[in-house]
Amino acid sequence: MDEKEKNNYDIDTIAPWKLHGHTPAGRNSGLAGAGEKHGVEAYTIRAETVWEVVRASLHRNTGRLSLQRLAYYLSGLAPHTDVGSLTVLFADKRGLQARHPDTGEWQYLEPREGCAVINIGDSLRFMSQKNFQSALHRVIPTPGTTIHDRFSCAYFLRPELDAEFDAEGQHWKSIDWHLRKYKSYRSGQTGKTE
Numbered sequence: 001m002d003e004k005e006k007n008n009y010d011i012d013t014i015a016p017w018k019l020h021g022h023t024p025a026g027r028n029s030g031l032a033g034a035g036e037k038h039g040v041e042a043y044t045i046r047a048e049t050v051w052e053v054v055r056a057s058l059h060r061n062t063g064r065l066s067l068q069r070l071a072y073y074l075s076g077l078a079p080h081t082d083v084g085s086l087t088v089l090f091a092d093k094r095g096l097q098a099r100h101p102d103t104g105e106w107q108y109l110e111p112r113e114g115c116a117v118i119n120i121g122d123s124l125r126f127m128s129q130k131n132f133q134s135a136l137h138r139v140i141p142t143p144g145t146t147i148h149d150r151f152s153c154a155y156f157l158r159p160e161l162d163a164e165f166d167a168e169g170q171h172w173k174s175i176d177w178h179l180r181k182y183k184s185y186r187s188g189q190t191g192k193t194e
Ligand SMILES: O=C(O)CCC(=O)C(=O)O
Pocket: 071, 077, 082, 089, 091, 095, 096, 137, 138, 139, 151, 152, 153, 154
């Protein structure tokens, strides 16, 4: 982009509050040198917009559909693998356990402030020819405690409804796989597929 075009996106003029736009070099004070006013040249964009662009650029099989769910726990959550492609999970308290694939042992995942747990779901597992594995996990109170005040915020990415993959020797449309899996959640099965 040449300077004239960049000026069309000037952060001081295109929108209020300087939430997005181009800041030309030299507008803010910076280190000067060789007779020039070197500031920082920047383009500012709202973080939400970046997330939308990232999501839109993902392959339709990975994550064009997204859902956000805020959960409050009355008791626990039965062992399961997530059904979509990727889950980004924030939780404030202990309770989430994953089963170690080799030893079969359940282990607590310690919540860490400012960090999310990233879970691979079945859809991504199948689409990666099982190079990525979806971990079996559950939510269970630590002994001697309840989890009535545990909140979690999960952001689920999943393929488009009509994206296709193979699982269990069959060809599936993503939505059919999801519906089948929801049935297994209701009936208390893990829905874990070998
Ligand atoms: O709340 C949690 O820590 C886990 C939730 C979960 O596994 C899920 O919603 O699929």
